[in-house]
Amino acid sequence: MSYLEFLGLLRTAIFSHNGPLVASSISYLLQPEVLQKKADYHTFLASMPPVSMLQMPDTDLQASWADLVKAYVLVIKAFLVDSDLEAAIEQAINMVLSLVRIAQKEDGWICLPLMTATSELRQLGCMYWNMKNGEITLKNDTVPLDERLVDVLQKPFKTCLTDKSDTLARSKKQYVYFFANEVLRCYFKFAKYEAASNLSKVLSKAPNLPALDRSPKSHLVNFHYYNGLVCCMNDDLVAVNKHMTAALTHCPKESIKQQQLILVVLLPIKFLIEKRLPGAELWARYPQLQVFYNLFHSLKAGDLAGFDEELAMLQGLLLRKKLYSIYLRLRPFIELRLARKVFAVTQSHQLKLEDLQRGFELSAGRPYALDEVESRLANLIAQGLVKGYISHGNKVAVLSKKDPFPKLVTRT
Numbered sequence: 298m299s300y301l302e303f304l305g306l307l308r309t310a311i312f313s314h315n316g317p318l319v320a321s322s323i324s325y326l327l328q329p330e331v332l333q334k335k336a337d338y339h340t341f342l343a344s345m346p347p348v349s350m351l352q353m354p355d356t357d358l359q360a361s362w363a364d365l366v367k368a369y370v371l372v373i374k375a376f377l378v379d380s381d382l383e384a385a386i387e388q389a390i391n392m393v394l395s396l397v398r399i400a401q402k403e404d405g406w407i408c409l410p411l412m413t414a415t416s417e418l419r420q421l422g423c424m425y426w427n428m429k430n431g432e433i434t435l436k437n438d439t440v441p442l443d444e445r446l447v448d449v450l451q452k453p454f455k456t457c458l459t460d461k462s463d464t465l466a467r468s469k470k471q472y473v474y475f476f477a478n479e480v481l482r483c484y485f486k487f488a489k490y491e492a493a494s495n496l497s498k499v500l501s502k503a504p505n506l507p508a509l510d511r512s513p514k515s516h517l518v519n520f521h522y523y524n525g526l527v528c529c530m531n532d533d534l535v536a537v538n539k540h541m542t543a544a545l546t547h548c549p550k551e552s553i554k555q556q557q558l559i560l561v562v563l564l565p566i567k568f569l570i571e572k573r574l575p576g577a578e579l580w581a582r583y584p585q586l587q588v589f590y591n592l593f594h595s596l597k598a599g600d601l602a603g604f605d606e607e608l609a610m611l612q613g614l615l616l617r618k619k620l621y622s623i624y625l626r627l628r629p630f631i632e633l634r635l636a637r638k639v640f641a642v643t644q645s646h647q648l649k650l651e652d653l654q655r656g657f658e659l660s661a662g663r664p665y666a667l668d669e670v671e672s673r674l675a676n677l678i679a680q681g682l683v684k685g686y687i688s689h690g691n692k693v694a695v696l697s698k699k700d701p702f703p704k705l706v707t708r709t
Contacts, residue, residue, distance in 0.1 A: 298334060300341040304350050304366070311353075311362065316409035323369050323392065323410060325376065325385075326417045332373055339374040342367060358402055365395035382425050383435050386442070389418040390449050397452045404467040408457065412472065415453050415479050422446045423486055443487040450480050458503060471507045473500075474516040481523040490530050490619075497527040518544050522559060529562065530619065537562065538570045557585050564589060565623050568596070568630075572705045588614075596627050599634035601661035630705075632673050633682050635660055637702050646685075646701065648694040650674070667692065 298306070303322070310318040325332055348363035368391035375385035396411045422442060426433065433442050440448070454476035462468040477500060484493035500506070509517055525540035541563040548556050560583060567573040574597060580590055588611065595603035608615075608624060615621040639656045640648055650670050657665045657673070674694055677683045682705075684697035 300338045300345065301350070303335065303338070304345075304347060307366070308351050308353075311351075314403075314406040316406045319407075319410040320413040323365065324413050324417065325369070325372050325389075326420060327413075332377065335370070335373050336377040338370045339378070342370060355402070358399060361395050361398045365392055365399070368392040368395060382421075382428075383437075386418070386421055386425060387435060387437060389414070389421055390445070393418050393449055393453065397456055400453070400456050400469065404462055405469050405471060408469055408472040408475075411453050412475055415450060415476065419446065419450060419479050419483060423483075426486075443483070443489075447480065447483050447487070447489065447492070450476070450483055454480050468507075470505070471512070472516075473506060474509065474512050474520045478516065478519040478523060481527075482519075485523065485526060493523070494527050494531060497524055514547050514549065518548050518555065521547070525559075525562060526619070529623065534566055534569055534623075538566045541566060553583065554585075557583050560586060561589075561618065562620060562623075564593070565620070565627055568593075569623075569626055592624070592627075596631055599631050599638065599660060601628075601631050601635070601657065602663075604628060604631055605661065629673070629677060629680070629682070631660070632657065633677055633702075636674065636677065636683065640696065640701065646696045646698050648685075648696055650687075650692045650694065653694070 307319065307322050309315075310322060321327070346363065347366035348360060351359055351362055351366075353359035353362065368388045371388040372385050372392065375381045375388060392414045393411075396407070396414050400407045400411055423446075426442060434440065435442060435445070438445060454473065457469040457473040457476055460469040462470070477496065480496060481493055484490070484496065509520060512520070521540040521544035525537050525544060528534075528536035528540060541559055545556060545559045545563060548559065560579075564575055564586075567575075575586075575589075575593055580587060592604060592607040592611065595601075595607060604627070608628075611624070612621060615624055635656045636648070636653060639652050643649070643652055650667055653674065654665050654667055654670045657670060671687060671689070674683065675687060678685060678687070678694075681703065683694075684699075684701055684703065685695050687694050
């Protein structure tokens with residue numbers, strides 16, 4: 298396709314409001330084989346500028362579309378001719394800004410091209426961030442790349458959030474969850490957790506948003522996933538369970554990788570909230586999750602030493618995912634299991650702390666001070682997992698004769 302043919306096709310797609318065709322025409326990541334054929338387009342910008350070739354009645358729209366075409370052509374040049382990733386990111390930013398100006402004058406059809414440009418900018422920026430191993434500022438900018446990306450990606454989100462179209466079919470609000478996901482993804486990528494929490498609050502209070510369950514599944518799944526992570530940071534485990542369960546329920550069956558990302562969060566949450574343990578079918582279906590198998594096996598078997606060893610091995614991974622404290626909350630349930638075993642052996646409602654101490658030491662493979670045993674048991678009582686009280690002077694736990702260990706409904 299020649300440069301003129303490209304402009305003609307794009308102009309026709311714009312006038313017919315053909316969002317998918319416009320989106321595919323301005324993509325620079327989805328079809329690399331098509332991109333190669335456009336490598337020389339930049340040589341025509343001076344002799345055939347898009348502002349004079351598009352010929353639109355609205356001069357402001359024409360100028361914005363021309364800016365978009367110019368930025369798109371320069372992205373290709375930066376990629377294929379100059380091998381300059383920074384210049385490509387700068388022009389990709391210009392593409393998004395041009396589309397935001399266009400979107401302010403168009404209805405919902407423009408959102409698909411805007412989604413493509415926004416997503417590809419985020420991918421490009423994050424790829425360069427990873428290459429440079431952290432904070433970087435583009436050579437023609439004064440703001441760090443992470444801040445620049447977040448600032449630019451917020452603009453499509455705000456454009457959709459504040460849209461006042463009279464009908465849902467014309468409204469840009471129906472795409473607000475996609476753009477929220479793109480911003481949230483950047484917040485988590487760049488460790489801007491407070492900003493992610495604030496954005497989640499804004500959306501929870503925003504008026505007249507379309508029903509989430511009517512959104513495309515990919516938007517719905519990602520929105521539940523990122524809001525689940527926000528709730529995880531805010532220590533609202535019930536809300537985490539709700540969001541992550543919804544994300545897993547609506548996740549396409551073929552998206553195994555995405556399901557595994559959800560399950561890394563959901564496995565401990567399901568036990569802490571519903572006392573569900575992962576079963577054999579789950580481990581077989583998701584082999585990448587096998588790294589967590591021994592951890593849950595130790596939980597089920599009441600093996601403190603095995604649990605501590607596995608948790609230490611997974612510490613780096615869980616810290617990167619901000620999930621270490623969630624997984625650590627599983628440990629008291631092993632101590633609870635040991636307390637039940639000691640009680641079953643002694644058959645006394647006056648449980649000696651010394652007996653419990655021996656049980657902990659045998660399971661953990663390390664010494665336990667009596668004060669530590671007392672503290673652990675006190676926590677279990679405070680959580681309602683054990684009924685009774687501790688007689689500190691007598692070094693015993695006086696357990697309820699009726700129901701010392703309220704039943705935990707554990708399901709696979």
